[in-house]
Amino acid sequence: MTEHHMTEIFEKKHSLMITNVMADGNVVDIFVDDSGTIAGIGENERKKRKGEAEFIIDGEGAIALPGLVNTHTHAAMTLLRGYADDMILQDWLTQKIWPLEAHLTAEDVYRGTRLACIEMIRSGTTAFNDMYFFMGDAARAVDQSGIRAVLSYGFIDLFSEEKREKECKATESLAAQVRSLNNPRIKAAAGPHAIYTVSREGLQWCAEFAREQKIGTHIHLSETEGEVNDCIARYGKRPVALLDECGILTPRTVAAHCCWLDEAECTLLGNRGVHVSYNPASNMKLATNRALPCHWLSEAGVNVCLGTDGCASNNNLDMFEESKIAALLQKFYWNNPTVLPAQEALSMATVNGAKALGFGTGKLIISAPADIVLVSTHAACNTPLHHASSNLVYSCNGGAVKTMICDGKVLMLEREIPGEAEVRESAARAADELVRRAQGS
Numbered sequence: 001m002t003e004h005h006m007t008e009i010f011e012k013k014h015s016l017m018i019t020n021v022m023a024d025g026n027v028v029d030i031f032v033d034d035s036g037t038i039a040g041i042g043e044n045e046r047k048k049r050k051g052e053a054e055f056i057i058d059g060e061g062a063i064a065l066p067g068l069v070n071t072h073t074h075a076a077m078t079l080l081r082g083y084a085d086d087m088i089l090q091d092w093l094t095q096k097i098w099p100l101e102a103h104l105t106a107e108d109v110y111r112g113t114r115l116a117c118i119e120m121i122r123s124g125t126t127a128f129n130d131m132y133f134f135m136g137d138a139a140r141a142v143d144q145s146g147i148r149a150v151l152s153y154g155f156i157d158l159f160s161e162e163k164r165e166k167e168c169k170a171t172e173s174l175a176a177q178v179r180s181l182n183n184p185r186i187k188a189a190a191g192p193h194a195i196y197t198v199s200r201e202g203l204q205w206c207a208e209f210a211r212e213q214k215i216g217t218h219i220h221l222s223e224t225e226g227e228v229n230d231c232i233a234r235y236g237k238r239p240v241a242l243l244d245e246c247g248i249l250t251p252r253t254v255a256a257h258c259c260w261l262d263e264a265e266c267t268l269l270g271n272r273g274v275h276v277s278y279n280p281a282s283n284m285k286l287a288t289n290r291a292l293p294c295h296w297l298s299e300a301g302v303n304v305c306l307g308t309d310g311c312a313s314n315n316n317l318d319m320f321e322e323s324k325i326a327a328l329l330q331k332f333y334w335n336n337p338t339v340l341p342a343q344e345a346l347s348m349a350t351v352n353g354a355k356a357l358g359f360g361t362g363k364l365i366i367s368a369p370a371d372i373v374l375v376s377t378h379a380a381c382n383t384p385l386h387h388a389s390s391n392l393v394y395s396c397n398g399g400a401v402k403t404m405i406c407d408g409k410v411l412m413l414e415r416e417i418p419g420e421a422e423v424r425e426s427a428a429r430a431a432d433e434l435v436r437r438a439q440g441s
């Protein structure tokens, strides 16, 4: 550290020099200017810019990675972590999750999202794609946390026209709220929940709204076989064809799960430029009985990224763990240990995610936003260091992250996050009160 006091580093964006850090196999210095951009990266950057940086971060003993991007989650569900496990998906939703969610307040969502952001900062995630309720309050939490998010209101009309009008209003109001925040780290998206919870009219409205507002769309797609069969029974076609007819499939769309796609559906998603979020931990925990057809999606040129899903079905937001589970599930399910190698799994968690959410390049290069994660090479999980990508995916988890920078602002330094205890305690209280309210009813 320089002459500045260490806590000052958290107060705002500063120019930073990260010295002697390992990046893409080379030892380099990374210079971040005070606008939050990577302005220099190379072997002699420190010498070249002597005295330019307000703070020096010693990167010796660390690997620098671009920030991880979680492309499908329900952040405030941290409050439901461990509340109900080991159940059949439909029972789990109808008996446990939905009854509890019926008692959620805006303040709960705020506190749950704050906790989620802390957990993401701790495990190196700099951006996430969220779908839930009371999203104006989620936006407030993200704004304060310092990380990036695309926020969508979970649009569920249950095939009722009356309910649909309410959902349209909620979607419009979130877009307006996010616009008024005027924070480049936060974007709104349309969030039609899924084809089994949203009518054709609702899907069409969401597609039109997203197009008009030039915002993204976030949807659950073909998570279960039942969902596909019901769609064929109701509409006489498979889910991807239905979504295409409704105008949902665009290069700004992120479709989560996608376990039960057939080959032709993968091709169509590729033609439409849709991004697919792979959620292996959630799929395994809820036993969707099929893994994402990663090889078909890759052949179709689909950008496949990674997401944790909510904390009720995972039960954490650790994208390092997710990348390991992602690789293992592909190998196991498709019975081939060569599919989804470590480097590809890591790209899914970084570059591909950044591309899906439209947050920079997901690479540590000049003029990229400074979303940088430093992972300790002194951790046991990172020793010895034969292949960095192998350790990062198969051996380490988010606990090996020591420092995290988003948009040029240091959010965690040597595992310290200012104000963390208060956020954690307040979320724990909110979760206890939520369960008490639900049981009292």
Ligand SMILES: [Zn+2]
Pocket: 072, 073, 074, 220, 256, 309, 310
């Ligand atoms: Zn989900």
